[in-house]
Amino acid sequence: MEIQADVEERRTRGKVLRQKVQRRDHETVGNVDRDPIALLEESSAGRVSRLIPLRYGRMIASPFTFYRGSAIIQAHDLAGTPNSSLAMQICGDCHLMNFGGFATPERALLFDVNDFDETSPGPWEWDLKRLAASFVVAARHLRHGKAAADSMVYDVVNSYRDRMAEYAEMGILDTWYDRITFDRLLESAIDPEVQKRIRRAMERAAGRTHESLLPKLTERQGDRWRILDAPPAVFHVRGAQTLFESDDDWLNVDDPERVVDDCFGDYKSTLAPDRRQLLDHFALQDVAFKVVGVGSVGTRCLIQLMIDGHGKPLFLQIKEASKSVVARYFKSATVSHEGRRVVDGQRLMQAASDLFLGWSKGPFGRHFYIRQLRDMKFSADIELMDAGLLANYGRVCGWVLARAHAKAGGLAAEISGYLGASDRMAESMIVYSNAYADQVERDYDLFVKACRSGRLEARTDTDMAADFFV
Numbered sequence: 001m002e003i004q005a006d007v008e009e010r011r012t013r014g015k016v017l018r019q020k021v022q023r024r025d026h027e028t029v030g031n032v033d034r035d036p037i038a039l040l041e042e043s044s045a046g047r048v049s050r051l052i053p054l055r056y057g058r059m060i061a062s063p064f065t066f067y068r069g070s071a072i073i074q075a076h077d078l079a080g081t082p083n084s085s086l087a088m089q090i091c092g093d094c095h096l097m098n099f100g101g102f103a104t105p106e107r108a109l110l111f112d113v114n115d116f117d118e119t120s121p122g123p124w125e126w127d128l129k130r131l132a133a134s135f136v137v138a139a140r141h142l143r144h145g146k147a148a149a150d151s152m153v154y155d156v157v158n159s160y161r162d163r164m165a166e167y168a169e170m171g172i173l174d175t176w177y178d179r180i181t182f183d184r185l186l187e188s189a190i191d192p193e194v195q196k197r198i199r200r201a202m203e204r205a206a207g208r209t210h211e212s213l214l215p216k217l218t219e220r221q222g223d224r225w226r227i228l229d230a231p232p233a234v235f236h237v238r239g240a241q242t243l244f245e246s247d248d249d250w251l252n253v254d255d256p257e258r259v260v261d262d263c264f265g266d267y268k269s270t271l272a273p274d275r276r277q278l279l280d281h282f283a284l285q286d287v288a289f290k291v292v293g294v295g296s297v298g299t300r301c302l303i304q305l306m307i308d309g310h311g312k313p314l315f316l317q318i319k320e321a322s323k324s325v326v327a328r329y330f331k332s333a334t335v336s337h338e339g340r341r342v343v344d345g346q347r348l349m350q351a352a353s354d355l356f357l358g359w360s361k362g363p364f365g366r367h368f369y370i371r372q373l374r375d376m377k378f379s380a381d382i383e384l385m386d387a388g389l390l391a392n393y394g395r396v397c398g399w400v401l402a403r404a405h406a407k408a409g410g411l412a413a414e415i416s417g418y419l420g421a422s423d424r425m426a427e428s429m430i431v432y433s434n435a436y437a438d439q440v441e442r443d444y445d446l447f448v449k450a451c452r453s454g455r456l457e458a459r460t461d462t463d464m465a466a467d468f469f470v
Helices: 002-019 023-027 036-044 049-059 063-068 071-078 124-141 146-168 172-177 182-188 192-206 210-217 256-268 273-279 325-329 338-349 387-409 412-419 424-453 461-468
Strands: 087-090 099-103 109-113 120-123 218-221 224-227 282-290 301-308 313-320 358-361 367-372
Touching (some): 002 146, 023 424, 049 424, 071 124, 087 338, 087 387, 099 192, 109 182, 120 124, 120 325, 124 424, 210 313, 256 282, 256 367, 338 387, 387 412
Antiparallel strands (some): 301 313, 358 367
């Protein structure tokens, strides 16, 4: 009875917060009196200069890809909105494509948030707003209509509300142990088409292994494996097909092999002893640059191929980590290592994290985090979803986000109290998401004009790849 009373007291504290910031106050889009192009240029600073046009080339494909690549703009705008004052570790870039499947160290297939480049302490509702708005932007891109888009937001937010109420009643250990597995999703699915999609996803994920990747990305040269160049997506930093400028500091490192060894040693020191011992069974074969995603294009991202004594491969992904867009606009404690920020945030929010997740510092002070490149990882293909399937996907995303927030913040009861049991928050999020989708389209139009006028340069993958063919 005392525990239940404590939960009710915490719910009441959350409910009282509505007196300061009501749920309808979340309808405002924030501080949109700004130059979105200047914000994009700010976020491109420090990236590999010849890859910045590729970043913009991927973003220009549609308002939805623009939204995916412009987290800094929405973070700026959200800083001008009222917040509930309940801050915790958040994803920071919580759009619908940053959820997916992956294998736990125990080989269970989970569905969870899977991108933490922007993770940082912030208001929980910033994640919910970015997620809800992403469904409206995506629904418009797929021409599903306003009624369908509104219904998706309703489902996302109410799923988050209902699941948060459940986590409010759970002990914190139970919350930390909770995992949203594909088997669990399959058991809860009623629609046969949804069941079919889940089974297909499980089959595809099972085939996405290091061994299946080896013949696609590499070739055997003598007694070693070498990663194949396929610019602009994959290339060797010091190779003939590099996209690095000659004056880049990475090309002026005197002993690159020693730098790789030092960085790898630094990374291993962040792992548990058993993981370090496991890595000792692998020998380094090759390291190459690999462009990933939309928003990350141009940041320094590498892949490292290692082989064990039985000839089995392990691909590690080394990703540059810079200051979170959330931290730029929401005051939080100073971070000493941006790679560790990503790792700590990921471990805090995910139900289970990569076996080899760690961090390191590269030459010239850049920060990195490291994980497996491919280990049964799977992302949903929304282009193949009708409105009903996309709405179902939204309900799962709402559930996953509620679990991540409940685990990371330990504030499930307070958030549940703030949300209440009505549809008020969902109604506000529908207003916000439509208004912000309108803003995204205006920003996208300005972005397209900037590319056409020459202020920004945008190039597609195909266009850049043609530079390397004679």
